[in-house]
Amino acid sequence: MTVLLDRIKPDFLRSRNITTGPFRQMFNYSRIWQWAMLLTSIVTLVPLILITAIDYNVTQQSIESENLLRTLRVGSNAKRAISSFLSERLAALTFVVHDRPYAELTDPVKLAILLDNLRVSYGGFVDLGVIGKDGVQTTYVGPYSLQGKDYSDQVWFSEVQEKGFHISDVFLGFRKVPHMVIAVRHTLPDGSSYILRTALDTVRFNELLTTLELGGRGDAFLVNHEGIVQTPTRYQKGIFEQIPYAVPEYSDNTEIREDKNEQGEPVIICSAYIPDSPYILVIIKHKNDMMQSWQQTRFKLIVFLAVSITVIVLVIFAFSTYLVNNMYLADQRRLMVLHEMEYSNKLASIGRLAAGVAHEINNPLAIINEKAGLIKDLFTYTDTYASDTRIVGLIDSVLSSVERCGIITKRLLGFARHMEVSLESINIGKVINEVLGFLNKEAEYRNITVKIDIAPNIPEFQCDRGKLQQIFLNIVNNAFSAMDVGGKLNITVQPDSPDHIVVNIADNGCGMTEEELGKIYEPFYSTKTKTGGTGLGLSITYGLVQELGGKIKVTSTKGEGTTFSIKLPLQPPKKAEK
Amino acid sequence: MRILLVDDETEFVATLAERLSFRNMEVDYATKAAEAIELAARKTYDLAVLDMKMPGISGIELKEMLKKQCPGMKYIFLTGHGSEEDYRAGSSEASGYLVKPINIDILVTRIKKALEAK
Numbered sequence: 001m002t003v004l005l006d007r008i009k010p011d012f013l014r015s016r017n018i019t020t021g022p023f024r025q026m027f028n029y030s031r032i033w034q035w036a037m038l039l040t041s042i043v044t045l046v047p048l049i050l051i052t053a054i055d056y057n058v059t060q061q062s063i064e065s066e067n068l069l070r071t072l073r074v075g076s077n078a079k080r081a082i083s084s085f086l087s088e089r090l091a092a093l094t095f096v097v098h099d100r101p102y103a104e105l106t107d108p109v110k111l112a113i114l115l116d117n118l119r120v121s122y123g124g125f126v127d128l129g130v131i132g133k134d135g136v137q138t139t140y141v142g143p144y145s146l147q148g149k150d151y152s153d154q155v156w157f158s159e160v161q162e163k164g165f166h167i168s169d170v171f172l173g174f175r176k177v178p179h180m181v182i183a184v185r186h187t188l189p190d191g192s193s194y195i196l197r198t199a200l201d202t203v204r205f206n207e208l209l210t211t212l213e214l215g216g217r218g219d220a221f222l223v224n225h226e227g228i229v230q231t232p233t234r235y236q237k238g239i240f241e242q243i244p245y246a247v248p249e250y251s252d253n254t255e256i257r258e259d260k261n262e263q264g265e266p267v268i269i270c271s272a273y274i275p276d277s278p279y280i281l282v283i284i285k286h287k288n289d290m291m292q293s294w295q296q297t298r299f300k301l302i303v304f305l306a307v308s309i310t311v312i313v314l315v316i317f318a319f320s321t322y323l324v325n326n327m328y329l330a331d332q333r334r335l336m337v338l339h340e341m342e343y344s345n346k347l348a349s350i351g352r353l354a355a356g357v358a359h360e361i362n363n364p365l366a367i368i369n370e371k372a373g374l375i376k377d378l379f380t381y382t383d384t385y386a387s388d389t390r391i392v393g394l395i396d397s398v399l400s401s402v403e404r405c406g407i408i409t410k411r412l413l414g415f416a417r418h419m420e421v422s423l424e425s426i427n428i429g430k431v432i433n434e435v436l437g438f439l440n441k442e443a444e445y446r447n448i449t450v451k452i453d454i455a456p457n458i459p460e461f462q463c464d465r466g467k468l469q470q471i472f473l474n475i476v477n478n479a480f481s482a483m484d485v486g487g488k489l490n491i492t493v494q495p496d497s498p499d500h501i502v503v504n505i506a507d508n509g510c511g512m513t514e515e516e517l518g519k520i521y522e523p524f525y526s527t528k529t530k531t532g533g534t535g536l537g538l539s540i541t542y543g544l545v546q547e548l549g550g551k552i553k554v555t556s557t558k559g560e561g562t563t564f565s566i567k568l569p570l571q572p573p574k575k576a577e578k
Numbered sequence: 579m580r581i582l583l584v585d586d587e588t589e590f591v592a593t594l595a596e597r598l599s600f601r602n603m604e605v606d607y608a609t610k611a612a613e614a615i616e617l618a619a620r621k622t623y624d625l626a627v628l629d630m631k632m633p634g635i636s637g638i639e640l641k642e643m644l645k646k647q648c649p650g651m652k653y654i655f656l657t658g659h660g661s662e663e664d665y666r667a668g669s670s671e672a673s674g675y676l677v678k679p680i681n682i683d684i685l686v687t688r689i690k691k692a693l694e695a696k
Contacts, residue, residue, distance in 0.1 A: 362678045363658050363678065365678070366658065369678075369679035370589075370593035370594050374596055377597050403679075406678075406679045
């Protein structure tokens with residue numbers, strides 16, 4: 001895992017940040033990368049999250065409000081249905097008392113026919129009875145034995161006397177079966193009055209309420225004004241028990257409110273007072289059930305947001321890394337070019353200085369040379385001093401020293417001259433010897449043996465002598481730094497293919513580890529920082545070999561030595577290849 | 579074998595002339611271009627050894643001037659600088675090109691070689 005992370009790690013995170021000196025990096029790339037990631041993420045993610053949050057709220061509110069409206073509509077329709085059920089039956093009784101004479105109603109046979117007719121026409125009628133002003137049921141037709149029952153002490157009897165009609169709560173009564181009663185008072189022309197009373201079964205009510213489309217754990221039932229359950233419920237208390245919610249306050253309209261059930265779950269309660277009756281319609285729905293569709297939408301919304309954020313962050317990460325890495329590489333190239341220019345300028349300056357010194361020395365040297373030569377000629381070509389071998393020896397010594405000085409000045413001049421040249425015919429052996437010429441003294445002092453082995457069939461070839469000199473100088477310098485006293489440097493030149501030669505420069509110095517080996521061409525990587533190494537020698541060498549169309553390889557073993565192999569083309573590369 | 583030596587360094591050119599005369603050559607020398615032209619007008623030389631850089635004139639320019647007076651004359655250039663320009667000019671324009679300080683034996687060999695090629 002660490003190896004994989006290390007492999008995909010961008011270059012700018014791997015390098016150390018150089019903040020001072022002439023080769024400092026233009027920017028802190030790690031910080032730019034972090035800022036680019038952060039700002040781009042903020043600019044893209046904040047609006048996305050904001051819009052999603054707004055959409056989340058709007059959609060939630062819209063679904064909530066739609067659900068409330070739907071419940072309200074169901075409640076309103078149910079209220080109308082129940083109200084109409086009751087008023088139809090009340091109207092039927094009112095019609096009967098006005099249409100039929102009292103005598104007919106007190107006739108059990110006729111009353112029974114009337115009950116049958118009402119059952120067929122309206123349904124729900126269980127029995128029918130006529131109650132006198134004293135509260136005693138004078139005539140009764142129905143399944144129970146209620147003839148002669150006295151209702152004078154019952155609340156509904158006094159209410160019907162007062163109001164003219166009555167719709168009762170659901171109750172068990174004498175028959176011990178849940179039912180309700182509708183009673184109508186009628187005053188006869190002689191001023192006396194009687195009550196026509198009927199019991200209605202609650203089955204029709206229940207059917208009406210249970211067929212409502214409520215979904216989930218929705219419930220619809222009737223309670224009386226005291227909150228006592230009047231019809232069977234699905235999930236609430238049993239009939240005649242108190243509901244666990246506050247009784248809604250009276251209102252002409254259908255109302256809706258939020259509450260919590262006994263388990264603390266949020267519920268929506270829709271309530272409607274049924275006019276001219278003791279009933280309140282109650283519809284209870286679980287809010288979570290109502291928001292079921294919202295849960296699905298919400299899940300999709302959250303998944304969409306999560307996927308979008310992941311994709312955006314990944315794209316931002318990849319793009320920022322790519323851009324910053326390219327900036328970093330461009331900066332690195334700039335630094336390389338800058339250093340290469342400085343290095344070339346320095347070399348050129350040294351070359352010019354050397355050439356100037358060599359030229360200035362050359363003239364007096366030439367005079368010394370000629371004067372000493374003349375003295376020797378005088379000794380050689382005349383007989384006067386020919387026998388004085390000591391003086392001739394001294395003059396030979398002067399001439400030999402002048403010749404040595406001449407070789408040095410010529411080498412300096414040659415080095416300076418070749419630095420200005422681009423392509424020319426190169427004898428690789430000569431170039432290597434020229435470079436080693438500068439290091440001969442050091443090799444001598446440190447007892448370093450330099451062995452050069454050049455294959456005889458290496459032809460002269462077109463190349464840039466200055467660049468070649470720089471390449472060999474850098475590598476040989478590094479080899480000298482790596483070797484101790486008595487070190488050995490082997491340089492071989494072999495043909496590699498018909499078009500290429502390979503130059504191997506092998507030392508028996510301290511060598512490098514695998515890790516060091518992987519970094520040697522990186523700019524500013526140096527193991528000689530304490531002794532003035534810039535860490536650019538080999539990176540420049542690498543660039544120069546590339547420019548010459550060649551390839552450079554290095555093998556090294558810690559403690560045993562290092563070998564550089566430089567493969568060079570015998571034909572210079574075309575410009576495009578450079 | 580008549581040789582004309584031209585170099586602005588009197589000490590150098592006079593000594594070199596004397597040394598060449600030890601080697602059976604008839605040598606005249608000049609330290610200025612005008613002197614050289616005057617000598618060449620009076621006498622015919624087989625070869626001229628010219629310094630590449632002299633005050634106010636280059637060896638190449640002097641060669642062009644001498645060429646008119648002595649059309650068959652050969653040339654060898656001497657230089658104390660050894661710049662690329664000198665190298666190219668010397669290599670293409672003359673029979674030899676030598677960087678100071680010179681080895682008298684090499685100079686004599688070059689002179690002989692140049693004159694043999696006549």
